Amino acid sequence: MLSSFLFLLISVVSLAYSHTVPGLDSLQIQSKLSKRANLVDPIFNILPDDEIDFINSHLTNLTNFNGSKCDSCKNRIRYGRSLLDEYPDKSHLVSLLLFKYCVVSHNNTESKCDNIDFFVTTDSKNYQDFSGDYSSGVEQVGAVNFYDNDFLQVLKRLNVSNDLDLDYYCYYKGSSACKLPDTPDVEELFGISQWWPEKQPQYYFPPNYTNNSEVFNVLHLTDIHIQLRYEVGTEGNCTSTPCAVPESVNQVLPGKDYNFTDSYKVFAPNVTDIELSFYPDAHYDENNQYVKGDYYDYPKYRGWNFKNSPATPFGGYLADAPEILMNSSLLNMAAVHKEKNFEFAIFTGDVVDHIYDSCTPEYTKAEEVKAFSAMKHFFGNIPVLPALGNHDSFPYGQLAPTQYNTTGNSSYTWNEDEMVDLWINNEWFEEKSREDLKSHYAGFSYVTNRGLKVIGLNSNAYYQKNLWTYIDHTTNPDPFGQWEFLVNELVESEKNGQRVWIMAHIPVTDADTLPINSRIFGKIVERFSPYTIANIFYGHTHQDQFHVLYSSNSSQEAEDIINMSWVLQSITPLSNYNPSWRYYEVENESFNIMNSYNYYTQLNETFVNGGAEPSWRFEYSARDLYDPEGTWPEDAPLNATFWHTYVLTPIKNETNIEFNHLFSQMQYRYGPGVLDCKNGSVVSDDCYNDNYCVVGSFYSDDYQKCLRD
Numbered sequence: 001m002l003s004s005f006l007f008l009l010i011s012v013v014s015l016a017y018s019h020t021v022p023g024l025d026s027l028q029i030q031s032k033l034s035k036r037a038n039l040v041d042p043i044f045n046i047l048p049d050d051e052i053d054f055i056n057s058h059l060t061n062l063t064n065f066n067g068s069k070c071d072s073c074k075n076r077i078r079y080g081r082s083l084l085d086e087y088p089d090k091s092h093l094v095s096l097l098l099f100k101y102c103v104v105s106h107n108n109t110e111s112k113c114d115n116i117d118f119f120v121t122t123d124s125k126n127y128q129d130f131s132g133d134y135s136s137g138v139e140q141v142g143a144v145n146f147y148d149n150d151f152l153q154v155l156k157r158l159n160v161s162n163d164l165d166l167d168y169y170c171y172y173k174g175s176s177a178c179k180l181p182d183t184p185d186v187e188e189l190f191g192i193s194q195w196w197p198e199k200q201p202q203y204y205f206p207p208n209y210t211n212n213s214e215v216f217n218v219l220h221l222t223d224i225h226i227q228l229r230y231e232v233g234t235e236g237n238c239t240s241t242p243c244a245v246p247e248s249v250n251q252v253l254p255g256k257d258y259n260f261t262d263s264y265k266v267f268a269p270n271v272t273d274i275e276l277s278f279y280p281d282a283h284y285d286e287n288n289q290y291v292k293g294d295y296y297d298y299p300k301y302r303g304w305n306f307k308n309s310p311a312t313p314f315g316g317y318l319a320d321a322p323e324i325l326m327n328s329s330l331l332n333m334a335a336v337h338k339e340k341n342f343e344f345a346i347f348t349g350d351v352v353d354h355i356y357d358s359c360t361p362e363y364t365k366a367e368e369v370k371a372f373s374a375m376k377h378f379f380g381n382i383p384v385l386p387a388l389g390n391h392d393s394f395p396y397g398q399l400a401p402t403q404y405n406t407t408g409n410s411s412y413t414w415n416e417d418e419m420v421d422l423w424i425n426n427e428w429f430e431e432k433s434r435e436d437l438k439s440h441y442a443g444f445s446y447v448t449n450r451g452l453k454v455i456g457l458n459s460n461a462y463y464q465k466n467l468w469t470y471i472d473h474t475t476n477p478d479p480f481g482q483w484e485f486l487v488n489e490l491v492e493s494e495k496n497g498q499r500v501w502i503m504a505h506i507p508v509t510d511a512d513t514l515p516i517n518s519r520i521f522g523k524i525v526e527r528f529s530p531y532t533i534a535n536i537f538y539g540h541t542h543q544d545q546f547h548v549l550y551s552s553n554s555s556q557e558a559e560d561i562i563n564m565s566w567v568l569q570s571i572t573p574l575s576n577y578n579p580s581w582r583y584y585e586v587e588n589e590s591f592n593i594m595n596s597y598n599y600y601t602q603l604n605e606t607f608v609n610g611g612a613e614p615s616w617r618f619e620y621s622a623r624d625l626y627d628p629e630g631t632w633p634e635d636a637p638l639n640a641t642f643w644h645t646y647v648l649t650p651i652k653n654e655t656n657i658e659f660n661h662l663f664s665q666m667q668y669r670y671g672p673g674v675l676d677c678k679n680g681s682v683v684s685d686d687c688y689n690d691n692y693c694v695v696g697s698f699y700s701d702d703y704q705k706c707l708r709d
């Protein structure tokens with residue numbers, strides 16, 4: 001009985017694999033969602049009586065637990081673990097029990113139990129099986145693998161006697177059931193100063209470079225989030241983002257007199273003769289020429305109220321980037337390259353879109369292949385140094401330390417292996433770096449022709465949504481060996497007087513970074529600055545941001561400045577950004593950045609321009625925008641002191657609404673997301689959080705403490 005039900009569910013899901021676009025069409029998504037909406041009851045209805053009794057008796061025990069939210073969360077974990085230990089052959093029932101417990105504790109609202117843990121991989125909406133191989137039969141419902149799912153794998157390895165580990169787990173993965181612990185001192189906890197030789201006096205100063213010798217240019221792009229299922233004419237103003245896929249809907253139906261051009265007028269209030277952009281076949285041909293294709297008359301065939309806001313070819317503010325927007329962006333970079341000759345590019349991750357419902361290994365891989373191949377196509381022989389983002393894995397956000405010897409469903413190495421193949425085939429890395437790349441989870445140490453070392457890290461190693469990071473979280477500082485790798489590389493470079501850039505996807509300042517890891521990274525930066533670490537680069541937030549690191553965050557004095565990091569704004573317009581990228585002018589010996597140049601396109605123009613290509617513009621140079629008087633010496637780099645002086649200081653001035661507004665305009669590239677920074681005569685809370693807390697923090701715990709409600 002159980003197996004026939006599962007077989008039914010599986011056959012619905014497996015249909016998905018016959019569709020041309022990897023992923024699901026809308027009918028299949030609908031049926032998947034309706035299965036999902038009614039998952040728990042059907043499964044329970046077909047369990048044998050003894051298994052129902054097993055679950056119900058333990059469920060009673062769990063629900064009878066009387067304690068704080070935090071204690072209940074810990075109890076649930078410990079209880080689940082004790083059952084796993086006691087009944088190893090009933091692990092699937094442990095998953096079901098915990099899922100049922102969650103549903104019951106949430107008044108039978110199953111949707112409240114998404115994205116937590118239980119018996120699915122990491123996201124209970126992911127129904128696809130990891131391998132696509134259903135032959136193994138009863139134990140799998142898509143990604144719902146009862147016997148060997150990720151959560152059970154992690155639960156088996158958690159030290160449930162370690163209260164602090166569980167505090168972290170229950171804060172991040174248990175909907176803040178426990179308070180975020182005060183971050184322990186990582187020196188006291190791990191003695192991390194033992195990881196490196198003592199800092200010699202000369203390393204407290206930057207190397208004696210002139211900073212005014214030859215300069216060269218480096219391209220930086222990030223967060224493409226290509227949305228392969230994007231479709232012109234679908235709902236572009238949907239209730240649940242990302243929009244513009246066939247199943248997108250706006251829960252507020254347009255009335256019979258609604259005219260969808262009103263929604264374009266919101267973004268283009270002064271355009272009197274709106275030219276509709278309905279060109280579903282618009283694309284770039286193999287010679288990179290734009291082909292608009294034929295107009296499809298939605299108003300004629302579907303009426304003026306068939307959608308709240310039909311999606312147009314180059315993307316919308318609530319959707320990820322259609323392929324054509326990615327291509328338009330890369331073409332713009334390639335055009336600037338003709339003039340500026342980028343010697344290499346850094347790509348700080350996230351090529352995969354935000355549609356969790358269609359997320360499958362095939363879809364993830366198809367987007368990765370598409371994006372990395374496009375970079376090769378448009379950039380030719382410029383090496384691209386990529387970091388994998390939290391979306392660039394399946395299941396989403398997961399990475400398991402190889403030391404745990406995981407296999408099958410919870411081994412994520414397939415993805416890194418495929419990416420490494422692709423990067424080597426694109427000639428960005430040499431064949432001989434293959435094993436190195438793999439052993440560092442697609443991280444690398446790469447020395448450019450000019451002798452700069454670029455170190456790439458996989459930030460899922462410190463990502464709060466990665467279940468595996470909670471195992472021995474407060475006792476094992478380095479399960480991925482990533483800090484050891486980084487420190488060894490830095491020690492070697494320091495010895496050789498070589499300068500280093502570090503790149504990763506998630507900024508250690510972001511609330512997504514586990515605070516202990518944030519602090520460890522900060523100690524490493526402090527140890528190897530300013531002599532060795534020249535610059536640090538991230539993506540992830542989609543915003544144009546900077547973070548200044550001080551030895552004491554409470555004072556933020558100029559003399560306490562240690563270093564800073566650059567966060568690059570996204571190509572994807574999700575949510576409410578204009579697509580954008582930047583390049584750096586880099587000094588040849590110090591590898592300091594002398595200036596940065598941003599480009600962007602005003603996406604709203606493409607809503608009303610009859611399907612014409614986006615027009616890309618120069619946005620700003622950091623020197624000209626933030627130091628218009630030119631008081632910063634021409635031969636001084638844009639180092640942390642620059643950002644402290646010309647950006648953080650005016651941001652901190654609570655009556656300087658004008659500067660805060662300017663900074664917000666840059667963060668969103670004049671997109672609809674730009675904040676209203678004025679609240680009476682002072683800066684509004686939103687703007688304070690977005691500007692001061694971001695630029696004035698380097699550690700994720702400091703950042704979270706800074707935020708105003």
Ligand SMILES: *[C@@H]1O[C@H](CO)[C@@H](O)[C@H](O)[C@H]1NC(C)=O
Binds near residue numbers: 057058061
């Ligand atoms: C429920 O908990 C009690 C107290 O810990 C224990 O004695 C009992 O065996 C548990 N019930 C089951 C079915 O394990």
Ligand SMILES: *[C@@H]1O[C@H](CO)[C@@H](O)[C@H](O)[C@H]1NC(C)=O
Binds near residue numbers: 064066
């Ligand atoms: C918890 O409280 C309920 C009633 O509020 C009671 O029935 C139950 O026995 C208590 N459980 C424990 C373990 O004390």
Ligand SMILES: *[C@@H]1O[C@H](CO)[C@@H](O)[C@H](O)[C@H]1NC(C)=O
Binds near residue numbers: 107
């Ligand atoms: C639980 O659901 C019932 C029935 O839908 C509803 O009356 C009740 O208010 C809900 N309770 C909570 C705490 O949401």
Ligand SMILES: *[C@@H]1O[C@H](CO)[C@@H](O)[C@H](O)[C@H]1NC(C)=O
Binds near residue numbers: 159160161163
């Ligand atoms: C688990 O944590 C406890 C409490 O911190 C500790 O005493 C014990 O050694 C840990 N066990 C293992 C196997 O690390």
Ligand SMILES: *[C@@H]1O[C@H](CO)[C@@H](O)[C@H](O)[C@H]1NC(C)=O
Binds near residue numbers: 202208
């Ligand atoms: C840099 O120059 C200063 C002054 O000329 C000198 O004291 C210092 O030792 C030099 N530092 C290095 C690392 O060479």
Ligand SMILES: *[C@@H]1O[C@H](CO)[C@@H](O)[C@H](O)[C@H]1NC(C)=O
Binds near residue numbers: 260261304
């Ligand atoms: C909707 O608005 C457009 C542009 O303002 C106009 O051309 C069109 O006639 C309108 N359609 C209807 C049915 O009112």
Ligand SMILES: *[C@@H]1O[C@H](CO)[C@@H](O)[C@H](O)[C@H]1NC(C)=O
Binds near residue numbers: 252309
């Ligand atoms: C999008 O739809 C919402 C209703 O769901 C509406 O409030 C909003 O104004 C619409 N936005 C645009 C740009 O039309």
Ligand SMILES: *[C@@H]1O[C@H](CO)[C@@H](O)[C@H](O)[C@H]1NC(C)=O
Binds near residue numbers: 602
């Ligand atoms: C696009 O939006 C910007 C910023 O709101 C505005 O200045 C510009 O006029 C808009 N473009 C069009 C074509 O309406």
Ligand SMILES: *[C@@H]1O[C@H](CO)[C@@H](O)[C@H](O)[C@H]1NC(C)=O
Binds near residue numbers: 269270
């Ligand atoms: C639209 O036109 C009005 C009146 O001419 C002008 O004040 C306003 O700045 C314009 N808005 C945009 C976004 O261009």
Ligand SMILES: *[C@@H]1O[C@H](CO)[C@@H](O)[C@H](O)[C@H]1NC(C)=O
Binds near residue numbers: 403404405
């Ligand atoms: C993992 O496999 C390696 C090599 O086979 C072995 O040395 C190690 O003990 C295993 N680790 C665990 C935790 O099983």
Ligand SMILES: *[C@@H]1O[C@H](CO)[C@@H](O)[C@H](O)[C@H]1NC(C)=O
Binds near residue numbers: 530635637639641642
């Ligand atoms: C930045 O450069 C300026 C000018 O060379 C220098 O005075 C300052 O100490 C540097 N700041 C840092 C943090 O290295």
Ligand SMILES: *[C@@H]1O[C@H](CO)[C@@H](O)[C@H](O)[C@H]1NC(C)=O
Binds near residue numbers: 655
């Ligand atoms: C703060 O900003 C206001 C408004 O721009 C300006 O008048 C004032 O001089 C600034 N204060 C400082 C200390 O710079």
